[in-house]
Amino acid sequence: MTDSFLDTLLPQLASGAAHTHALGFAFSGLDGDRVRIRVPYREDLVGDPETGVLAGGLVTTLLDHVGGLAVWVGLGAFRPVATLDLRVDYMRAAAPGRDLLAEARCYRLTRNLAFVRAWAFEDDPTDPVAAAQSAYMVSAEGEHRTGANLKPKTAA
Amino acid sequence: MTPALLDSLPYARFLNLRTQANGDEVTVVMPFTDKLIGNPMLPALHGGSTAALLEMTAMAQVSLTYPRLRLPRPINVTVAYLRSGRPVDVYARARINKAGRRVAHVVAEAWQDARHEPIASLTAHFLLDPETAGT
Numbered sequence: 001m002t003d004s005f006l007d008t009l010l011p012q013l014a015s016g017a018a019h020t021h022a023l024g025f026a027f028s029g030l031d032g033d034r035v036r037i038r039v040p041y042r043e044d045l046v047g048d049p050e051t052g053v054l055a056g057g058l059v060t061t062l063l064d065h066v067g068g069l070a071v072w073v074g075l076g077a078f079r080p081v082a083t084l085d086l087r088v089d090y091m092r093a094a095a096p097g098r099d100l101l102a103e104a105r106c107y108r109l110t111r112n113l114a115f116v117r118a119w120a121f122e123d124d125p126t127d128p129v130a131a132a133q134s135a136y137m138v139s140a141e142g143e144h145r146t147g148a149n150l151k152p153k154t155a156a
Numbered sequence: 157m158t159p160a161l162l163d164s165l166p167y168a169r170f171l172n173l174r175t176q177a178n179g180d181e182v183t184v185v186m187p188f189t190d191k192l193i194g195n196p197m198l199p200a201l202h203g204g205s206t207a208a209l210l211e212m213t214a215m216a217q218v219s220l221t222y223p224r225l226r227l228p229r230p231i232n233v234t235v236a237y238l239r240s241g242r243p244v245d246v247y248a249r250a251r252i253n254k255a256g257r258r259v260a261h262v263v264a265e266a267w268q269d270a271r272h273e274p275i276a277s278l279t280a281h282f283l284l285d286p287e288t289a290g291t
Contacts, residue, residue, distance in 0.1 A: 019202035022191040046166040048227050055167035056230045057211045061204025065194075080195075083203045087234040 006030060009078055014069060023058065025065060028101060035069045036103045037062065041096075052096030056130075059100065059120050060088050063132035066102040067116040071136050074106035074114060080139035081114065087133050094129045098122045104132075114138055161216050168212050171205060175216055182220055184213040186246040193243065201241030203276070206266050209248050210235060210278035214262040217250035224285035228260065231281040239275045244268050246275065258284055 011027035014020065014037045023045065028036040039045070039054075039062055047055030064086055071081050094100055103125055104118035118132040119125055162168035162175045162184065171192075174185040186192070186209045194202025211233055218228045250264035260282045265274040 017196055017202065018191050018193040019205055020194070044166050044170045049164060049166060050226075055165070055208065055212075056233070057171075057204070057208025058167055060207045060211065060233065060235070061202065064204045064207065065202075080197075082240065083235075083237050085234060085236040086203075086207070087232065089232045090230050093229075 005077060010035070010069065010072065013072060013078065014065070019061075020065060023061065025062070030073065033070070033073055034103050034105050035066060035073050036101055037066045037069065038099055038101050040099045046096075051093065053093040054100060056088075056090055059090070059094065059130045060086070060132075062100060062102045062120055063088055063104070063118045063130065064134065066104040067106075067118045067132065067134045068136065070104035070106040070116050070118070071109070071114040071138065074109045075138070081136045082139075084113070084135040084137050086135075088130050089132075090130045091128055094120075095122050100129065109138070112138060112140065161219050162212055165212070167208065171208060171212075173209065173212060177220060180221065181249065182213065182217045184209060184216060184248045186248070188244050188246075190243075195240075198240060199243050201243065201246070203235070203237055203241070206237075206241055206246060206276045207233070207235045207278070209246055210250075210264045210266050210276060211280065213248040213266075214250040214264045214278060214280050215282065217264075218252060218255070218260050218262060218282050218284070221252055222255055222260065222284060226285035228282035228284055231259070231283050233278060233280040236277045237275070238277060239273065241266075241275050242268055247271075250278075255284070260284060 014027035028038040102120045108115040114136040119128040248266040253261045264278040
C-alpha cells in the first residue's frame with residue numbers, strides 16, 4: 001500500500017463525491033484494517049423532528065460508504081466497487097446533537113467479492129447506534145464491470 | 157397520516173422527496189440533483205441515497221396504512237442493489253407483508269425508467285408505536 005493512497009486518496013474517497021460532500025462526511029483515520037469516517041450532526045439530516053435523532057437513511061449511507069473505504073483499504077488500492085447488499089440493524093437512537101462515527105473492517109476479500117462489517121457510534125464502538133453486514137462486488141476487468149448497465153450498448 | 161407525511165421530515169426534505177398517495181398506495185419520487193451522485197466517474201447515484209428513499213417510502217406506507225401518534229421506527233433494513241442508479245429521477249413503492257401489534261414487515265422497490273427493472277430492493281422491519289398500537 002502506497003503512502004499516497006493512504007494520505008491523499010483515501011480521505012478524498014471518504015468525502016469527495018457530491019453526495020458525501022453534501023452530507024459532510026469526513027475521513028477520520030485508519031487503524032490497521034479498520035477505517036473511520038465522521039458525519040457532523042446537522043439539523044437537516046434529522047429523521048424525526050420530534051426527537052432530533054439523525055435519520056436511519058443517513059446512518060445506512062454512512063455505513064455503506066465506510067464499508068466501501070474498508071474494501072479499498074483491504075485491496076490496498078482504488079478499484080471500482082459496488083455494494084451488492086447491505087443489512088443494517090438499528091440498535092438504538094443516535095444521541096441528538098452529537099456527531100456520528102462509523103468504523104468498518106473488510107474481513108474477507110476474494111477475486112469478485114468483499115465482505116464487510118461496520119458500526120456507527122458516537123464515541124464507543126462497543127455501544128453502537130447501528131451495525132451493518134455487507135457484501136461488495138469488486139470490479140474485474142472486461143465487459144461485466146461495475147456500472148456496465150450504464151454504458152452505451154455496442155451494436156451486435 | 158397525511159400523504160405529505162415525509163414533507164415534515166428534515167432528511168426527506170434534504171433529499172427533496174415528493175410523496176404521492178393514490179388511494180392506499182404511496183409513491184415517493186426522489187428527483188435527480190447533482191448532490192445525489194456517489195460515483196462521479198460513471199456517473200451513478202450514491203447507493204445510500206437510494207436506500208434512504210426506500211426506507212422512507214416504507215415508513216410512509218406503514219404510517220398511511222397504520223396511523224399512529226409516533227413514526228414507525230426501523231428495526232433493521234436489508235438493501236439489495238440490482239442496477240447502478242443513473243443520474244435521473246428515482247421512484248419507490250412499498251408493500252406491507254405483515255403487520256402485528258408491534259412489528260411490521262415491509263418490502264419496497266426503487267426504479268427509474270421501468271418499474272419491472274428495479275435498481276434496488278428493500279426488506280425491513282419497523283417497530284410500531286407501542287403506546288397507541290392495538291386498536
